[in-house]
Amino acid sequence: MANIIDIAKRAGVSVSTVSRVLNNHPYVSESKRKAVQDVIDELDYTPNRLAVNLIRKVTRxxxxxxxxxxxxxxxxxxxxxxxxxxxxxxxxxxxxxxxxxxxxxxxxxxxxxxxxxxxxxxxxxxxxxxxxxxxxxxxxxxxxxxxxxxxxxxxxDRYASFLDTFQLLKDKGHSQVAFTTARGEESTSTSLIIKAYKKIFGDLPAGYHISDCHSIDDGLRVAQQLLNMEVRPTAVYANGDEVATGFYQYARSIQLKVPDDLAIIGQENQPVGIGLGLSTVDHKLxxxxxxxxxxxxxxxxxxxxxxxxxxxxxxx
Known part of the structure; x- marks a missing residue:
């Protein structure tokens, strides 16, 4: 396998000139640059990018x-x-x-x-x-x-967004509000949403927070659980528009009207939520x-x- 010493010999230039060509250095004459490039093409030479990056101290x-x-x-x-x-x-x-x-x-x-x-x-x-x-x-x-x-x-500012969302639901007349998250309380975001909930509504009712939610199927599963509780929530804040879509689909399947019987708000302004007319919190990710x-x-x-x-x- 050819190396830069071989290229330098065949092109009739110094090793440092070959190095400058490989690194796109401006101070190389066009004749020497062409001679080096012709040999590179002839030998089908490919530089070791890791070595080049170590020399440049940048990988891009x-x-x-x-x-x-x-x-x-x-x-x-x-x-x-x-x-x-x-x-x-x-x-x-x-x-x-x-x-x-x-x-x-x-x-x-x-x-x-x-x-x-x-x-x-x-x-x-x-x-x-x-x-x-x-x-x-x-x-x-x-x-x-x-x-x-x-x-x-x-x-x-996730905490501020959680506060504003829960306050919006409260202003709409809701006091029985459930919410979903992707992770449990090991997550900073989950800890913040629980803190915001308690600030707006007080104590968190048992079963009104469900984690491990990521998809439409998760929304369907959790909606079936929450909407069949003896005291079911009248509003849900889902941790994504796909999860919110699962809630929407299940609510409609049991003849609940949105938003009259169940208010739904998701996150991140996804196409599926836009298509269904779901309210959302766009965190501009x-x-x-x-x-x-x-x-x-x-x-x-x-x-x-x-x-x-x-x-x-x-x-x-």
């Missing part, structure tokens, strides 16, 4: 740590990162964890080994105390608020992903808050 690649790749919220965050990556000619590596702390650490070690320039963490399983030491190897940006100065973040990418390539530890928007349609 970032990683996106995300627990799942079939979740509407994480898909929107990734969409935002990809939007910017195309614009700035970066490659993106998707790093799924299923919330396994060891898998997450293996991805952080990719930063340590100079395989990535930076990492966007959409949702984490390790503590910040575990993650922060890796910031000396590259930029780490979170899609949640953190006051740790080593970590930049693009975030939405595509924008969060775009901003997170910007922070990574700027090596920034800034804290950037993205505003959310509650969209009221005919379901509440």
């Amino acid at each position: 690649s970032i990683g996106v740590v995300m627990p799942y790749n079939n979740n509407q919220a994480f898909d929107q965050l990734l969409h935002g990162v990809l939007n910017r990556s195309v614009e700035y000619e970066y490659s993106v590596m998707v790093l799924p964890t299923k919330y396994d702390p060891q898998i997450e650490l293996s991805y952080l070690n990719m930063l340590k080994n100079k395989q990535l320039d930076g990492i966007v963490i959409t949702s984490r399983s390790n503590t910040w105390e575990t993650i922060i030491p890796y910031t000396k190897y590259g930029t780490i940006v979170a899609c949640e608020f953190t006051d740790h100065h080593e970590i930049g973040c693009a975030y939405v 595509v924008k969060v992903g775009e901003q997170a990418f910007d922070l990574v390539i700027e090596n920034s530890q800034n804290k950037v808050k993205i505003p959310y928007h509650i969209i009221v349609r005919q379901s509440i």
Whole structure:
């Protein structure tokens, strides 16, 4: 296999000139650049990109740590990162964890080994105390608020959005409100929504919070459970428009009218919810992903808050 010494000999130039050509260095004459390129083409030479990256100390690649790749919220965050990556000619590596702390650490070690320039963490399983030491190897940006100065973040004020949503339902005359989440109380987001619920409504009735909800099927399953309770909720705040759609479908199947018998509000303004006229809380996650990418390539530890928007349609 040819190497740059072989190319230099055949092209009649120095090894440093070949290196400059491979790295697109401007200070190479056109005649020498052409001679080197002709030999490269003749030998079908491909440089070792990892070695080149180590020399340049930049990979133009970032990683996106995300627990799942079939979740509407994480898909929107990734969409935002990809939007910017195309614009700035970066490659993106998707790093799924299923919330396994060891898998997450293996991805952080990719930063340590100079395989990535930076990492966007959409949702984490390790503590910040575990993650922060890796910031000396590259930029780490979170899609949640953190006051740790080593970590930049693009975030939405989730607690404020939960408060506003529950207050909206209360103002609509609802006091029996159930809600769903993706994870249990090990999740910061779940802890915040429970805190917001208690601030607006007081004690949380048994069975009015159900976790592990991600899809339309989950919404159908949970709706069957909640809407057959002796004291059933009159309103539901679902943790996604797909989950909200499951509630809508089950409510209609048992002849409940939306919103007269059951008010429904979801999250993230998905096409399925738009089509059904479901109210939603749009956390602008595509924008969060775009901003997170910007922070990574700027090596920034800034804290950037993205505003959310509650969209009221005919379901509440």
